[in-house]
Amino acid sequence: MRTSFAITNARLVDPATEYDGPGGVLVEDGRIAQTGESLDLSGAETVIDAGGKILAxxxxxxxxxxxxxxxxxxxxxxxxxxxxxxxxxxxxxxxxxxxxxxxxxxxxxxxxxxxxxxxxxxxxxxxxxxxxxxxxxxxxxxxxxxxxxxxxxxxxxxxxxxxxxxxxxxxxxxxxxxxxxxxxxxxxxxxxxxxxxxxxxxxxxxxxxxxxxxxxxxxxxxxxxxxxxxxxxxxxxxxxxxxxxxxxxxxxxxxxxxxxxxxxxxxxxxxxxxxxxxxxxxxxxxxxxxxxxxxxxxxxxxxxxxxxxxxxxxxxxxxxxxxxxxxxxxxxxxxxxxxxxxxxxxxxxxxxxxxxxxxxxxxGLPQGRLQENAPADLVLIDGDKPWVCDPDTFQSPRGNSAWAGRRFMGRAIQTFVDGQAIYNYNG
The missing domain is CATH 3.20.20.140 (Metal-dependent hydrolases)
Known part of the structure; x- marks a missing residue:
């Protein structure tokens, strides 16, 4: 079944092209269909406003x-x-x-x-x-x-x-x-x-x-x-x-x-x-x-x-x-x-x-870049989100973290693989 969504109003960061600036992506059937500031959103079923967060x-x-x-x-x-x-x-x-x-x-x-x-x-x-x-x-x-x-x-x-x-x-x-x-x-x-x-x-x-x-x-x-x-x-x-x-x-x-x-x-x-x-x-x-x-x-x-x-x-x-x-x-x-x-x-x-x-x-993997027809493997990042590393809140039952107790600024808010959201931050 054809699916389409877009993420707009983001700080788009694509290290493969060294681009760091405003923009967004349009995703169709698990692949990146468009990137940049001007997206054709006419066929998008859902539009996510990134609110200036980092999209990489x-x-x-x-x-x-x-x-x-x-x-x-x-x-x-x-x-x-x-x-x-x-x-x-x-x-x-x-x-x-x-x-x-x-x-x-x-x-x-x-x-x-x-x-x-x-x-x-x-x-x-x-x-x-x-x-x-x-x-x-x-x-x-x-x-x-x-x-x-x-x-x-x-x-x-x-x-x-x-x-x-x-x-x-x-x-x-x-x-x-x-x-x-x-x-x-x-x-x-x-x-x-x-x-x-x-x-x-x-x-x-x-x-x-x-x-x-x-x-x-x-x-x-x-x-x-x-x-x-x-x-x-x-x-x-x-x-x-x-x-x-x-x-x-x-x-x-x-x-x-x-x-x-x-x-x-x-x-x-x-x-x-x-x-x-x-x-x-x-x-x-x-x-x-x-x-x-x-x-x-x-x-x-x-x-x-x-x-x-x-x-x-x-x-x-x-x-x-x-x-x-x-x-x-x-x-x-x-x-x-x-x-x-x-x-x-x-x-x-x-x-x-x-x-x-x-x-x-x-x-030789096709992912890892924001380009047309690449797999829609994406991460939306709040670069200024403060949090404290607490291994007890990790997904793993183990707790051996060298960063335990450290204060951080920035974390993943959403993670997508093949255009499917596999993680949503609820904090």
């Missing part, structure tokens, strides 16, 4: 965790999708992690289909190696045929360079990026914080920033050798950025992501040893955070990821050095980006580019 493409997240099983206090398919929709996301990619490696093809396509029944578009990455078989290459080809959108390795590197070359070469046959966290297998092992004066005083095992530079250099060399597509996953230091820039001077395909935590928090936030801010990579120095912000502004970071990890209460309740790494971020990522805009660290277009057209371009 729905957000895209390339890294969210999947629970390995549905436990009494765990994230479910419904709560993951609901949290994503409330955060303004229209597309989420599940990524391999320690407890859910995503390293076998059996049931892969069915898992993605079942998760996609909850409104948000859900894709999945494939693991590069089998978690329980050392560094044996996983069933990448079969998972690619089942719909994997990239290949990843979670929080761990591939230590054997020969295996890394084989994986990168094989993934490139399916035109898939290989996402690797930039860590040195020995300098980074057992680290729970970044190397600094503070970590030395606290006696905590620490990861030096140079470990990222060394890893990026190594990955780039193997990418040059194999002809593969390299994605530096969750870059977090100025040293790593320097290595990324050097890699881009070479004849290789290299992309980079950064986690929202490393753009909005630093090692000072971990000073109280609250396990909620224990994460991988660890929080870095303020100079690293500022370097990442500058890289986002320059367009050097292709995607900002939530690295959303709802962790069990028992695991997160351990002392800082023993607690499982990870924080929930789907429902706070947009507000964290808007905080950077309010603080004049980024423009709105710069902040939204790596969560809309940036990741869409990496994966």
């Amino acid at each position: 493409p729905a957000l895209i997240d390339l890294r969210a965790a999947k629970e390995p099983a549905l436990t009494s206090d765990g994230e479910t398919q419904s709560s993951l999708a609901a949290g994503a929709a409330a955060g303004g996301f229209g597309t989420v990619v599940l990524a391999p992690n320690e407890t859910s490696p995503l390293d076998v093809a059996g049931g892969f396509a069915g898992m993605v289909r079942s998760l996609s029944q909850h409104g948000v578009r859900v894709h999945s990455a494939a693991a590069a190696t089998h978690r329980l078989q050392g560094e044996a290459m996983a069933e990448i080809g079969l998972m690619a045929k089942a719909g994997a959108v990239y290949v990843g390795q979670g929080d761990h590197t591939i230590e054997d360079s020969r295996t890394l070359r084989r994986v990168m070469s094989y993934a490139s046959q399916f035109d898939l990026w290989l996402a690797l966290r930039p860590e040195d297998a020995h300098l980074s092992r057992h680290a729970v914080t970044t190397e600094s004066d503070w970590s030395a005083r606290m006696g905590l095992p620490a990861e030096p920033a140079i470990a990222e530079r060394m890893a990026v250099d190594r990955y780039a060399s193997i990418a040059a050798l194999s002809g593969g597509k390299l994605m530096i996953d969750r870059l977090s230091t100025r040293d790593g950025l320097d290595a990324l820039r050097a890699a881009r001077q070479r004849d290789i395909e290299v992309a980079a992501t950064a986690a929202i935590a490393h753009l909005s928090l630093n090692e000072v936030d971990a000073g109280g040893l609250d396990s909620a801010v224990r994460m991988l990579p660890p929080l870095r120095l303020e100079e690293d955070r500022r370097a990442l912000i500058d890289a986002v502004a320059r367009g050097e970071i292709d995607a900002i990821v939530s690295d959303h990890r709802p962790t069990p209460f028992d695991d997160k309740g351990e002392p800082f050095a023993m607690a499982i790494a990870g924080t929930m971020a789907l429902e706070t990522l947009l507000a964290s980006l808007l905080a950077l805009v309010h603080d004049d660290e980024l423009s709105l277009v710069e902040a939204l580019r790596p969560v809309t057209c940036g990741p869409a371009d990496l994966l």
Whole structure:
């Protein structure tokens, strides 16, 4: 059945064209029919007056965790999708992690289909190696045929360079990026914080920033050798950025992501040893955070990821050095980006580019932009809405948020996927 509605009187923000100005969109049968200030509303069944609120493409997240099983206090398919929709996301990619490696093809396509029944578009990455078989290459080809959108390795590197070359070469046959966290297998092992004066005083095992530079250099060399597509996953230091820039001077395909935590928090936030801010990579120095912000502004970071990890209460309740790494971020990522805009660290277009057209371009997705015939995946944002982060109000039953208690300005008011409203803010 033909359906049509319009959103007018909005602040239209389309990072793909760098447009930030007045306008609206007309949606017909789940796709964008018109954009701009002058819309033909004669056939619109409903007209929504945005009242000057921000209208942008729905957000895209390339890294969210999947629970390995549905436990009494765990994230479910419904709560993951609901949290994503409330955060303004229209597309989420599940990524391999320690407890859910995503390293076998059996049931892969069915898992993605079942998760996609909850409104948000859900894709999945494939693991590069089998978690329980050392560094044996996983069933990448079969998972690619089942719909994997990239290949990843979670929080761990591939230590054997020969295996890394084989994986990168094989993934490139399916035109898939290989996402690797930039860590040195020995300098980074057992680290729970970044190397600094503070970590030395606290006696905590620490990861030096140079470990990222060394890893990026190594990955780039193997990418040059194999002809593969390299994605530096969750870059977090100025040293790593320097290595990324050097890699881009070479004849290789290299992309980079950064986690929202490393753009909005630093090692000072971990000073109280609250396990909620224990994460991988660890929080870095303020100079690293500022370097990442500058890289986002320059367009050097292709995607900002939530690295959303709802962790069990028992695991997160351990002392800082023993607690499982990870924080929930789907429902706070947009507000964290808007905080950077309010603080004049980024423009709105710069902040939204790596969560809309940036990741869409990496994966070849049609959404993430406001153009005619693109999927009507949209988010309406009240950029000045004040609220306090309270994990008890989140869609997830878990509560491990590094931003708990933080005051924000701005949140998603409505989220649309294929022209269907999947979230409406009732506050």
